[in-house]
Amino acid sequence: MVQKVRIKRTSGSLRREESLSREQIIETSIELLDGSGEGGLTFRTLSERLATGPGAIYWHIANKSDLLTAACDAIIARTMNAPLASLTPGATPQAIIRLLALAMFDAMDEHPWIGSALTRAPGQSPMVRIVERIGQQIRILGVPKKEHWVTVSALLNYILGVGGRNAANGQFARTQGLDRTDFLEAVSTAWSQLDPEEYPFARGLAAQLRSHDDRKDFLAGIDLILRGIGSPHRT
Amino acid sequence: MVQKVRIKRTSGSLRREESLSREQIIETSIELLDGSGEGGLTFRTLSERLATGPGAIYWHIANKSDLLTAACDAIIARTMNAPLASLTPGATPQAIIRLLALAMFDAMDEHPWIGSALTRAPGQSPMVRIVERIGQQIRILGVPKKEHWVTVSALLNYILGVGGRNAANGQFARTQGLDRTDFLEAVSTAWSQLDPEEYPFARGLAAQLRSHDDRKDFLAGIDLILRGIGSPHRT
DNA sequence: ACCTGAACACCGTTCAAGT
């Protein structure tokens, strides 16, 4: 859904028909970020797309950090609301957490820049949305209140960690002009050639690395943590 | 340990005595990054500190990304080797993993920039070092070979996720001119004022947030995952 | 109230020219 900008020709120079809106700026930013990565969002390219000057943006947005947070928040809001629609009535909290986590995984896959945007906005709106949705399920699971923060934290950190690393892989691959398969191939080959004395484990991992499925492994990690939540403490 | 640069005065202009070395560039970069954050490393400030011109760096280093990865690798190499010294002989794999994880936590606390540097270098040297050390313990734990990657992955992603978020908190706080306590106070207050209808869980978390201990919670998360590794699969 | 667009103070990187 590419934003369409109405343009009116007045006295020889191009001029926007309606006034710029914050929402319009954010949507166009998302398009730019999705299309050409973190480096693709520039006040100059953005204002060009919006048929205005770079200074105009600042009337609606404080600065670039604010813009990134707002764009991120828009994505997260959609992501945290979507899975609720596809819920079967009797779903367990575990199942819902898996669904939410997967939704985050897919969102971070589709919009690789939100990872670092989330990092720029700790404790702010996007983060709160995620904490809330996961937290409600933690509560239903019967985790004692004292452990709420630790538990949500663990899941959150894992999810954001994976997202960040996946985004990194994609970005790195793109810089090298590789697709995902080529990239894994390259890393796998590099690891298989490591010194067997110094890196026996990583070396042995090369084969698994080549053919693994990010999404499946992500979910396996979620399950690992969920099992941990369900296991008795060692005291 | 501030690098000392020997300078010789030749024919009126300052000139370095020994030639520039890659290692020297990296050490000075680390000092700059530690001292003034990610934005503190600039080819101009760096070359100034090294008493040379910005172009000179490029004889020893490919580009900024290469520089960041090298600086990160130096830190990670130290971090992954240090804990081995303080080991009691009969330590369990779990204990060693906890030790390694804590070492990473502390390193990321001391050098908040390594999180994003690691992100820039997936599958490269710094990452391999971490995977290797943790992986060896996973093997000793008796995790089946097929699950090696998934298991290391889960731990790694969690550790990097926490590190990233902690770095973000610190950086954000610094931008706002707050210290850690003020920052937590601010977030906690903001969360306690959230709409109780929409954000009941996050709202109730505000108090826990205010007084929590990052390092302790980090370790609790590691234990959660370790418990998960030790629990039987639901099939 | 909202926009324009030149200007400012930065970046990373390159490269002819020096030693």
Place this chain on the structure above:
DNA sequence: ACCTGAACACCGTTCAAGT
């Protein structure tokens, strides 16, 4: 072989001036 430093092509952000 290694370094110099001006120059290039960018950034985010500001702000007087316009409508």
